[in-house]
Amino acid sequence: MVLGDGVHDGAGGDLHTLDAEITRCRACPRLVAWREEVGRVKRAAFADEEYWARPVPGFGPGDARLLVLGLAPAAHGGNRTGRMFTGDRAGDVLFRALYDVGLASAPRAHTADDGLRLYGTRLTSPVHCAPPANKPTPLERDACRHWLVEELALLRPTLRAVVVLGAFGWQAALPAFTAADWTVPRRRPAFGHGARVRLAARDGGKPLDVFGCYHVSQRNTFTGRLTPEMLRGVLREAAGAAGVSVA
Structure with a gap:
């Protein structure tokens, strides 16, 4: 298996270390048992494959200006392939829009x-x-937060915008932004598709623009709650705020 992707020389090198540490985490007994059981039992369509069945690290360059934050790996997607949003239908929607x-x-x-x-x-x-059931508990979310805080800290020199997919991710991300030294308003911004909030850096550095987007779950995409056009629109706006060139 390959960890991460495209960490540029001289930028984000410590992400390799962080990614490796994440893959060894066994902090949540329920999640450990589930991910490993799924890897043993497998889905019939993937019976001949070796499942990753470990925590899935982030994916993308260490000098990224834009971060897309989901919920958790899919049992037969990232938990199978070992890469975030890879090998499942939600990932198909997201990567199509990114492309x-x-x-x-x-x-x-x-x-x-x-x-x-x-x-x-x-x-x-x-x-x-x-x-x-794609539902982490609040305790599991909180136990995993320090990994997100460390990732944000490593990305902080270049990171300018974040797209948060879904209300769960939004609720999990706001405390992590605070811990990574951005200022979240005391009255926390509400999640919504198209929501946008600018967080000032407590050290006087560059602010962070945070965008809300409905999650790319099958429930949302099959019902039309989230259309490809809606997803592309948020990604384009966030990329523009981050200073990333888009089509």
Whole structure:
């Protein structure tokens, strides 16, 4: 398996270390048991594959200006392939949109070693293990937060915008932004598709623009709650705020 992708020389090198540490985490017994059980039992369509069945690290360059924050790996997606949003239908929707706006080198992510690259963009999640029914508990979310805080700290020199997919990710991200030294208003901004909030840096550095977007779950995409046009629109706006060139 391949960890991460495209960490540039001289930028974000410590992300390799962080990614490796994440893959060894066993802090949440329920999540450990589930991810490993899924890896043993497997889905019939993937019976001949070896599942990753470990925590899934972030994916993308270490000098990313844009971060896309999801929820958690899918049991037969990232938990199978070992790469965030790779190998499941939600990932198919996200990578197609990233490709359409010029942030990815291919429209679909198949495996961790398929050669796909992200441009100025990194993907991560507030929970790094696949949870039963795609629902981490609040305790599991909080136990995983320090990994997100460390990732944000490493990305901070270049990071200018974040797209948060879904209300769960939004709730998990706001305390992490605070811990990573951005100022979140005392009255926390509400999640919504198209929501945008600018967070000042407590050290006087560059602010962070945070965008809300409905999650790319099948429930949202199959019902039309989130359309490709809506997703592309948020990604383009966020990329523009981050200073990343898009199509």
